[in-house]
Amino acid sequence: MRGDLALDQLRTLAAVVSEGSFEAAASHLRITPSAVSQRMKALEAATGRVLVRRTRPVTVTEQGAEVLRLARQVDLLVRELTPVSGDTVPVAVPVVVNADSLATWFLPSVAGVADRVLLDVQREDERYALARMRDGSAMAAVSAVGDRVPGCSVSVLGTMRYRAMAAPSFAARWFPDGLTPDALARAPVVEFDRDDELQQRLVRRVTRRRVDPPRHYVPGSEAFRESIALGIGWGMLPDLQSGPLEESDAVREIGERGRIDVRLHWHQYQLDSPALTLLSDAVREGARQHLR
Structure with missing residues (x-):
């Protein structure tokens, strides 16, 4: 890293990757496409890396994956500190879930915490879920692979x-x-x-x-x-x-x-995040009730 990373730049990187284009990110962030472009150029200059491929949809580069993971983590923690009428704002936790879990046990397991955690579910084959963790697209994942992703914990959910x-x-x-x-x-x-x-x-x-x-x-x-x-x-x-x-x-x-x-596993970033902890506890309890 060549310089300090600004929070608005990190949020812009996360929005560009999530929304798929600079224009969609601008709409999501309620700024102009020009401002998005300027923030991305500044972030790439600060890191000394090309962070995204200017394709449609935009994809993160291998060098940008590390910065994107940081952006997701910082954004999650900062949003949890933002008060509204004295209450913690419900924050979205990006989580990867395979189709069969999504159609059966996952949603009933997390329904009880949906008023405190906003779900950002990405459907992905359980064998490829960890790629989303490594590139920073998700903070947690249900996966059939038990390999530990750096910076994350892993536990067995059941079969x-x-x-x-x-x-x-x-x-x-x-x-x-x-x-x-x-x-x-x-x-x-x-x-x-x-x-x-x-x-x-x-x-x-x-x-x-x-x-x-x-x-x-x-x-x-x-x-x-x-x-x-x-x-x-x-x-x-x-x-x-x-x-x-x-x-x-x-x-x-x-x-x-x-x-x-x-055998399914639960992967999550090791963050002091109340929202991520709440979601993880619900997933583990639901798995205990529904899986073998």
């Missing part, structure tokens, strides 16, 4: 069990003998997106060879579940989501070999 599920008619047609290697090589499979490896993880474990079954891509946790119930393909559903469908006989488990347990 989500996934089972290979299909509509009864689909299972009867494609899996008459259960989860056999030949059936998995031929049966259409539903995947959340091209980063979703859970189904292929099961396929590799059972077949022990490279196979390329027909694939449907259905993003969205609820849509993914519905596509399986409609018989579009088979897929891995968490127990927290499949229960009602099993009770109504909309889906059934293909076989006991098709079970995968995913």
Whole structure:
């Protein structure tokens, strides 16, 4: 660092990255785009680094990630000190959550603190959540990876069990003998997106060879579940989501070999932040009630 970093400059960096452009950041901060540009130039001069790529959307550089992490942390702590009528202002905590947790246990867990903490939830595959922590985009994350990010703590939340599920008619047609290697090589499979490896993880474990079954891509946790119930393909559903469908006989488990347990972890920056502490406590308690 070549000089002192001004708070307004750090806030501008965070806004530019969050909003995706200098113009959107200006609107968010209620200043002119010219002022945003001037603050960014001053911050880059003070740090001696190019902090963002002027793309659409704006992205943080590797050198800028360290400054962005500082900007997020300082902004969170400063906003918690701003009084309104003698009360602490509810502050937004950026948190990364995977789609299945978001659709099942996460929101019920944090609903009780929503009047004291503003949620800024970013949906991301649990395997990639830590990248958001490292580049400063998030202050906390639910992740299947237990590696500790520098400056953060990590704790085990619990386990989500996934089972290979299909509509009864689909299972009867494609899996008459259960989860056999030949059936998995031929049966259409539903995947959340091209980063979703859970189904292929099961396929590799059972077949022990490279196979390329027909694939449907259905993003969205609820849509993914519905596509399986409609018989579009088979897929891995968490127990927290499949229960009602099993009770109504909309889906059934293909076989006991098709079970995968995913251990989830809670990562958070080590800050003396009441809002972050409140959110973390709620997440851990909710996980204790809902996860294995």
